[in-house]
Amino acid sequence: MSLLEQEMQDRDHPVAEDIALQRKVWKFQRVGWYVLTAVVILTLLGLFSRGPLSTLESVSVQGDLTVQYERFHRAGGTNPMIVQATGQPGKEVTLSIGKPMLDGFSIESIQPQPVSSMGSPQGLSLTFPTDKSGHVTLFISWRSNGMGLFKSQISVVGGGQIPVTQFIYP
Template sequence: MDEHDEMRSRTYPVKEDMAFQRRMWTVERVGRYGLCLLLLLTLAGLFSRGPLSWATLELTHATLEYDRFLRNGSHTDVTLDLHAPGATRTVAVLGGEALDAISLESIQPQAESMRTVRDGLELTFRADDTGHTRAHLSLGVNGLGLQRAYLRVGDDTVPFWIFIFP
């Protein structure tokens, strides 16, 4: 028997449809590659913490480090660096629809003042001698789907997004 005989359909001893079998082998191969790709994306942080999830926003006088991909019911930490040379206080506004899906649990160091503004939360921090403040915000996540937000420091505003998985 040669190789071509093995790939032909037959009825004896078992009925085989080799054209269908070859399609099924292709589907299995594609499925295997798809699962490997999904595993690699998961390890890289698509569904939680990792290099694909880490993000940094840069403004003239601020930097925000956060995770793009979160899970509902989880907690995340955000780092906010504010630098305004010569200023004694630094002010940042976090706003957008994402504030409906996250809750502020703690801030270190404590903000000098917090107040709600039209569509966000204004945080005022005491700056050090160089006008620098680094704040760590602990957030609780209670939402689903794509959430849009923005960071405003002075006249600079930069939009960003987070995605919350169930």
């Protein structure tokens, strides 16, 4: 019997050992380390908050609306969103934010301030003046109120729309 085979045999002296059980424990520990390493890597990549897996930029089919946002949030945390819309130069553009988004988030700040705003059962409409080239860029800060999955949309009234799906962790 080789030395390795002797080491893998059950013993009673000096301590009672069950090598088969010990091997199962070692295997379980290795799996645990792999799972822990995967969770740490996914966390660093942004699965649970900000990072490459969370950051998303969407453009409407018409090309008149672009939204940059985070897919994953923490309850009570604030997160930025950048909305860029295109309309006619010197005219106003009205953006619509769907009600499901307002159910899960509250608006902390909007820069620049809208010319007018109107709430409805479908959501919130915000009107902004465009610049000389017909563009408007909004910086919105959201505070997460709810928990779970929220599917909503942001749209330009009479133009493109972008579905926004976000998940709020407890």
